[in-house]
Amino acid sequence: MYTRNLFFGVVVLLFLGCNPKPKPIEYGSDNCHFCRMTIVDALHAAEVVTNKGKVFKFDAVECMVNYRKEIDPNEISLYLCNHYSEPKELIDATQATFLISENIPSPMGEFLTAFKTADEAHIQQKDNGGELYSWDELLTKFNR
Numbered sequence: 001m002y003t004r005n006l007f008f009g010v011v012v013l014l015f016l017g018c019n020p021k022p023k024p025i026e027y028g029s030d031n032c033h034f035c036r037m038t039i040v041d042a043l044h045a046a047e048v049v050t051n052k053g054k055v056f057k058f059d060a061v062e063c064m065v066n067y068r069k070e071i072d073p074n075e076i077s078l079y080l081c082n083h084y085s086e087p088k089e090l091i092d093a094t095q096a097t098f099l100i101s102e103n104i105p106s107p108m109g110e111f112l113t114a115f116k117t118a119d120e121a122h123i124q125q126k127d128n129g130g131e132l133y134s135w136d137e138l139l140t141k142f143n144r
Contacts, residue, residue: 020049020077022090025057034063037107042087044106044113049078061093062110065142079135081114084124094135097121101130112138 025047030039033056039045046064048056052075058064061081068076079093084104096114099121104113111130115121121132133141 020051020053022047022049022078022080023055023057025088025090027088030057032057032059032063034058034067035108041107043082043084045088046081046093047078047090048076049080050075051077053077060106060108060110061098061112061114061138062106062108062142064093065139068139069143083114083116083120085116085120091116096135098133098135098138099125099128099130100133101125101128103128103130 025039025045027042028038028040031037032039037059039057039059041059044060046058046061048064048067056067058067064079064081080090081093081096082088083091083096091114093114096116097118099113099115100111101113101124102111104111104124106112113124115124125132
């Protein structure tokens with residue numbers, strides 16, 4: 001009985017230890033996994049979480065998208081990014097709407113900003129100009 005309970009406990013711990021979940025970005029001390037810059041911009045940071053729970057942090061969505069070229073996308077559980085309306089809050093990047101507008105600078109100079117909803121993105125596009133992209137459209141643009 002003891003051995004069976006011990007085995008069950010170990011299996012549960014292993015399962016929980018590999019649970020893919022985001023980690024908070026420590027602005028001013030974490031470095032971008034792609035370009036190695038210190039992450040300071042709470043409006044444009046991003047994060048990837050692998051199926052095994054390993055977290056990679058980025059100072060901008062464009063760094064995350066460029067890093068994606070170096071890994072097997074099937075090993076990724078979560079693509080996350082900050083969004084314009086609530087800086088520091090991570091949202092699902094695959095569901096976000098992105099605006100590239102020269103009136104909203106981003107750390108790597110691509111002028112790329114994420115929005116939680118298409119409505120928010122359209123409002124900012126109206127005010128700042130630029131082009132809107134879905135996640136898939138953004139991947140296509142950056143994979144040229």
